[in-house]
Amino acid sequence: MKICVLMKQVASEDSPLSISNNIIDKASLNLVTNEPDSYALEEALLIKEKTNGEVTICTLGPESSQQVIKDGLAKGADKAIHIICDNTETMSSLDIAKIITKKIQNENFDLIFSGLQSNDYGFAQLGIIISELLDYSNACLVMGTEINENKLKIKKELENGWFQWSELKLPASLSIQSGINQPRYATLKGIMSVKNKPVDKIDFSELGLSLNAGYTIDEISIPQKSKQTQMIEGEVDDIVSQLTDILKNKIKVS
Amino acid sequence: MSQDVEIKENKTLDEFTKLQDLSSLEGLGGSFLVCPLDQYNVFSKENFSEEQKMFASTAQDFAVNRIKPVNDQLKKLNKDLSLELFKEAGDLGFLGIDIPEQYGGMELDKTTAAIVVDYLSACECPSFMVTLSAHTGIGILPIVWYGNEDQKKKYLTKFATGEWMGCYALTEPNAGSDALAGETTAYLNDEGTHYILNGQKIYITNGSWAEVCITFAKVGDKYTSFIVDKTCEGFVIGAEEKKMGIKGSSTVTLYFENCKVPVENMLGKLGQGGAIAFNSLYAGRYKLGITTAAGAKYTIKCAYDFALERKQFSRSITEFDMLKNKFAQMVVRTFEAYTVSYATTGSIDFSISKLDKNSDDYYEKMQKIIEDHAIEASIAKIVGSVSLAENADDGVQIFGGAGFIEEYPAAQIYRDERINRIFEGTNEINKLIIGGTFLKKAILEELPIRDQIYHRMEDYLPALTFSGDHELSSEISVIELSRSLMLDMLHRLILKYGQDLKNEQWALEPLADIVVCFSVMQMGFARYNQLPDGEHKKRMNCVVKYSIYRNFNILKERINMLVPYICANSEVGDVMDSINQRINDLKYIPDAIALKKSICEELYKHGKYYLG
Numbered sequence: 001m002k003i004c005v006l007m008k009q010v011a012s013e014d015s016p017l018s019i020s021n022n023i024i025d026k027a028s029l030n031l032v033t034n035e036p037d038s039y040a041l042e043e044a045l046l047i048k049e050k051t052n053g054e055v056t057i058c059t060l061g062p063e064s065s066q067q068v069i070k071d072g073l074a075k076g077a078d079k080a081i082h083i084i085c086d087n088t089e090t091m092s093s094l095d096i097a098k099i100i101t102k103k104i105q106n107e108n109f110d111l112i113f114s115g116l117q118s119n120d121y122g123f124a125q126l127g128i129i130i131s132e133l134l135d136y137s138n139a140c141l142v143m144g145t146e147i148n149e150n151k152l153k154i155k156k157e158l159e160n161g162w163f164q165w166s167e168l169k170l171p172a173s174l175s176i177q178s179g180i181n182q183p184r185y186a187t188l189k190g191i192m193s194v195k196n197k198p199v200d201k202i203d204f205s206e207l208g209l210s211l212n213a214g215y216t217i218d219e220i221s222i223p224q225k226s227k228q229t230q231m232i233e234g235e236v237d238d239i240v241s242q243l244t245d246i247l248k249n250k251i252k253v254s
Numbered sequence: 255m256s257q258d259v260e261i262k263e264n265k266t267l268d269e270f271t272k273l274q275d276l277s278s279l280e281g282l283g284g285s286f287l288v289c290p291l292d293q294y295n296v297f298s299k300e301n302f303s304e305e306q307k308m309f310a311s312t313a314q315d316f317a318v319n320r321i322k323p324v325n326d327q328l329k330k331l332n333k334d335l336s337l338e339l340f341k342e343a344g345d346l347g348f349l350g351i352d353i354p355e356q357y358g359g360m361e362l363d364k365t366t367a368a369i370v371v372d373y374l375s376a377c378e379c380p381s382f383m384v385t386l387s388a389h390t391g392i393g394i395l396p397i398v399w400y401g402n403e404d405q406k407k408k409y410l411t412k413f414a415t416g417e418w419m420g421c422y423a424l425t426e427p428n429a430g431s432d433a434l435a436g437e438t439t440a441y442l443n444d445e446g447t448h449y450i451l452n453g454q455k456i457y458i459t460n461g462s463w464a465e466v467c468i469t470f471a472k473v474g475d476k477y478t479s480f481i482v483d484k485t486c487e488g489f490v491i492g493a494e495e496k497k498m499g500i501k502g503s504s505t506v507t508l509y510f511e512n513c514k515v516p517v518e519n520m521l522g523k524l525g526q527g528g529a530i531a532f533n534s535l536y537a538g539r540y541k542l543g544i545t546t547a548a549g550a551k552y553t554i555k556c557a558y559d560f561a562l563e564r565k566q567f568s569r570s571i572t573e574f575d576m577l578k579n580k581f582a583q584m585v586v587r588t589f590e591a592y593t594v595s596y597a598t599t600g601s602i603d604f605s606i607s608k609l610d611k612n613s614d615d616y617y618e619k620m621q622k623i624i625e626d627h628a629i630e631a632s633i634a635k636i637v638g639s640v641s642l643a644e645n646a647d648d649g650v651q652i653f654g655g656a657g658f659i660e661e662y663p664a665a666q667i668y669r670d671e672r673i674n675r676i677f678e679g680t681n682e683i684n685k686l687i688i689g690g691t692f693l694k695k696a697i698l699e700e701l702p703i704r705d706q707i708y709h710r711m712e713d714y715l716p717a718l719t720f721s722g723d724h725e726l727s728s729e730i731s732v733i734e735l736s737r738s739l740m741l742d743m744l745h746r747l748i749l750k751y752g753q754d755l756k757n758e759q760w761a762l763e764p765l766a767d768i769v770v771c772f773s774v775m776q777m778g779f780a781r782y783n784q785l786p787d788g789e790h791k792k793r794m795n796c797v798v799k800y801s802i803y804r805n806f807n808i809l810k811e812r813i814n815m816l817v818p819y820i821c822a823n824s825e826v827g828d829v830m831d832s833i834n835q836r837i838n839d840l841k842y843i844p845d846a847i848a849l850k851k852s853i854c855e856e857l858y859k860h861g862k863y864y865l866g
Contacts, residue, residue, distance in 0.1 A: 189360065
């Protein structure tokens with residue numbers, strides 16, 4: 001079983017954010033592996049251990065993203081692809097999917113895993129678009145996987161606490177829901193093995209793709225954190241009916 | 255220290271030719287004492303390799319995500335959970351760092367071992383750290399260093415995975431710091447198959463959890479080390495002690511009641527017990543420097559988070575200057591503890607890296623290197639434990655009334671901290687080691703200390719190669735003058751007491767304090783000075799300046815204490831005049847309050863210790 005895990009480097013949640021001229025100062029960011037991708041990697045490693053497979057990490061990003069690769073290799077991935085690109089912020093998900101697809105299309109992966117979404121921009125589209133471009137089966141919000149003799153069964157999260165088991169044809173691209181497993185820690189031996197594992201590095205410009213214009217960012221701002229207090233005024237009956245309306249329709253107490 | 259040495263006299267000044275290149279002393283224990291600042295480098299956190307940074311990060315992940323959430327359960331003695339986490343630490347490789355690869359370990363450098371305990375300390379659970387450190391240090395090292403092939407195979411493989419825990423039993427009711435006075439005996443049985451041990455060992459960390467115990471007993475008059483399996487007949491484990499702190503770790507008395515230990519379990523040679531006992535302790539000391547530095551760091555965070563939320567007179571108490579003063583000093587102490595501890599592991603690694611790993615006497619030489627760094631190891635232990643103690647005390651004060659209530663974390667930090675100034679050799683014993691080793695290295699000329707004493711008499715402030723407009727130029731002079739004063743004190747002490755100095759504790763303690771303060775200044779400066787320009791260096795500037803300021807003050811105070819004690823009444827006045835004249839000539843008058851203000855400002859910006 002050949003598995004590719006798409007992983008991304010993002011700013012950590014407690015990173016200090018400084019914005020000027022609608023640009024986030026990247027130098028001040030504390031960069032980490034996108035947490036949802038860790039679940040995707042763990043799921044791939046579990047399948048690898050069961051099926052004697054091989055796990056390849058693929059990341060698109062600047063030189064600094066190699067830390068994501070190193071962390072993944074330390075945890076047990078076998079090799080990595082690093083498509084170097086300094087500025088992915090304004091690229092559309094479609095373009096990013098095209099870049100990655102171009103690079104991996106001949107690798108014949110049986111499975112492509114991605115985290116549910118990235119903690120920075122959170123588009124949650126990449127896995128789906130790639131399955132379309134490569135003509136792979138697809139599932140999102142995957143809560144569990146079972147592989148038996150090249151048959152893939154997956155458990156998908158539906159709404160309202162419902163799940164669905166379904167069978168997919170291989171090859172497939174799956175977006176993995178966070179919390180599906182318990183991502184492992186890198187062992188010291190794993191960390192020491194990193195330097196012996198192959199990393200295929202390529203600049204995205206070498207892929208010779210013509211891309212769309214992508215996004216233009218009009219404005220970036222930090223969300224207001226301040227609490228808002230709404231005073232309900234009036235007669236008692238009035239207050240009660242307003243309050244029940246808020247509880248029922250705004251807060252949706254069920 | 256105990257060996258008597260002949261003092262070499264009658265060297266003329268001409269014989270002490272100036273050593274041009276003292277930087278060749280790099281990697282030698284105590285080299286900081288004589289290497290001028292322009293010929294001295296230290297290892298520091300900023301020098302971690304990429305791999306070491308990843309070790310740090312996985313240790314921290316495990317500590318924060320696995321151990322810290324169950325911290326409340328580990329505060330009380332919880333054998334099952336402690337052993338479960340211990341085993342998991344083994345699976346990740348944290349227990350096998352000093353163990354050779356062929357026995358399941360990784361045999362990485364001493365700095366990496368230090369990094370792992372440093373970042374595991376992020377679990378903020380001193381009890382667990384004590385359990386783990388006792389195993390990886392004094393539990394494992396004696397067998398790595400002195401064990402034979404069979405012993406290594408049998409024990410180290412299980413120590414590396416955490417399947418077995420080790421402990422080290424040295425202290426006895428009538429023999430603590432003077433371990434060799436131990437009363438435990440061993441004799442060979444008539445069949446020649448077993449040694450029969452009788453005696454007891456007290457305050458044994460991991461004692462009731464460990465499968466294996468390294469202990470010491472006299473065979474006749476030969477102090478000898480043994481590996482005792484828990485299953486040995488006559489091995490009795492006493493009740494858990496009720497301790498002031500680190501209550502989640504096991505501490506018991508172990509009794510040997512005609513305990514039958516197979517002959518093949520003798521560790522090292524008959525009579526080698528003393529060397530095994532003491533050499534194993536050195537490594538524990540610099541590692542304790544690291545864990546206490548980490549404790550000092552987390553204490554800052556803990557106190558800051560509380561202070562930020564705590565309001566008095568309708569503002570956060572962080573806004574009060576007297577608290578800022580505390581916070582600034584907490585940062586400086588943490589910086590100092592980290593600096594001296596990693597300087598020590600770095601220097602040891604530098605020397606070990608030059609050894610041939612495949613040579614038969616590799617471990618013997620490695621130990622010699624660690625023993626050679628006895629001064630640094632003791633300094634790391636003292637500076638670390640005192641930094642944490644003072645931070646913990648300030649922490650309780652910042653918490654105010656809440657600091658006295660068990661519901662809040664400050665009280666536990668305060669209780670857990672206390673043991674650090676006692677175990678791994680009390681701080682007093684470590685001061686004896688510092689003073690005694692300084693004397694020994696001078697007399698035996700292991701380092702050109704006496705050369706430097708004579709040179710500094712002629713030229714107490716030698717010109718260095720730094721540019722005149724170095725941003726710490728007055729600090730450079732302060733440190734070099736301090737070195738001259740320190741060497742002068744040693745010289746006067748040698749003249750007065752000769753080698754009996756090692757028994758003169760009234761004089762030895764202030765001398766050791768002077769060495770400690772000096773080392774902090776020298777290593778702190780070197781750490782700062784070798785940094786590339788940038789934000790990190792800028793942030794460290796005030797910290798290193800204040801550190802030098804405060805250590806220089808302590809050093810001066812100790813000299814004021816020593817001079818009247820060791821000089822003849824008739825010369826005390828002149829000696830002090832001359833010293834004070836030299837100090838005054840420096841015109842060193844830093845604005846200490848301004849420095850502390852900036853340090854605190856930076857701390858508040860980061861919300862935590864910000865120098866790594």
